[in-house]
Amino acid sequence: MINKQAIGIFDSGIGGLSVAKAINTLLPNEALIYVADTHYAPYGDKTDTFIYQRMRVITEQLIAFGAKALVVACNTATTAAIDALRKEFSLPIIGVEPGVKPAVQVSESKIVGVLATPRTLLNPAFATLAQRFAAQASILLQPCPLLVPMLEKMQVDAQSLEPVLKHYLAPLIEQGADTLVLGCTHYNFLAEQIASIASTLAGKEINIIRTEMAVAKQLQHRLQHAEILNTALLANANIKLYSSGDLALFQRQVQHFWQTEATVLAL
Incomplete structure (x- = not known):
């Protein structure tokens, strides 16, 4: 089946690039349109109403670009x-x-640590999610307010990151967590560092749970169900990257986190 319409993907910044990369790996025939709403990032200090307004504007734009799924x-x-x-x-x-x-x-x-932004951990939807498994395991919550700003500013050298990661990880390891959930798409880019530091602190291997490939598989399922999955090889299956913020910075972020020279465009 040939369906040349693109998949629209968006995030407040560059974290969603990890999801876009997983989608591109699983579904290489699909065209992708990625939007980083960096002019309004971070979303963590915005109201739900404001976030929805941005989501609505971006969704309308992606539909105008021809997106078949979001x-x-x-x-x-x-x-x-x-x-x-x-x-x-x-x-x-x-x-x-x-x-x-x-x-x-x-x-x-049965002690699980969740690393996430303060806003995600405070949201009632997350509280409901955590409560669903509270009888099966102890769910430890660790807000990480510094990580997203550091990644967005490209402060990704070990000297900058290691003390911050140790600060967030040590309390979880001390309480016996043997599994850590990356509860922000930005953190996928830090998975190896988090695993290394956490395992060193614990003196044993710590499980790291990331979900970008699970999201890609769920997308694949939804596209198949709607009969809009592209199964034909497209000669020009492309990736378009947009930002509402600093394009020069976004270009550097894309090159670093996705190792691609794709051109970035203004939203």
Whole structure:
């Protein structure tokens, strides 16, 4: 089947690039349009109403670009307003949420740490998610307010990151967590560093749960169900990257985090 319409993906910044990369790996025949709403980042200090307004504007733009499905590649936006977005727009809309369920399943100590932005952890939707598994495991919450700003500013050298990561990880390891959930798409870019530091602190291997490939598989399922999955090789299956913020900075972010020279465009 040939369906040349693109998949729209957006985040408040560059975290969703990790999801876009997973989608591109799983579904290489699909054209992708990625939007980083960096002019309004971070979403964590915005109201649900404001976040929904931005989600609505970006969704309308992606539909105008010809998107056949939408991936909200941002935990904060998903918990804040994805239900409202689905009520207003009829195209398939996939969100992201912390992988608490798989974490509980693999944890031997049944002590699971969740790394996320303060806003995600305070949202009632996340509280409901955590409560669903509270009887099966101890869910430890660790807000990480510094990580997203550091990644957005490209402060990714070990000297900058290591003390911050140790500060966030040590309390979880001390309480016996053997499994850590990356509850923000930005953190996927730090998975190796988090695993290394956490395992060193614990003196044993620590499980790291990331969900970008699970999101890609859910998207694949939804596209198949709607009969809009492209199964034909497209000669020009392309990736377009847009930002509402500093294009020069976004270009550097894309080159670093996705290792691609794709041209970035102003939204």
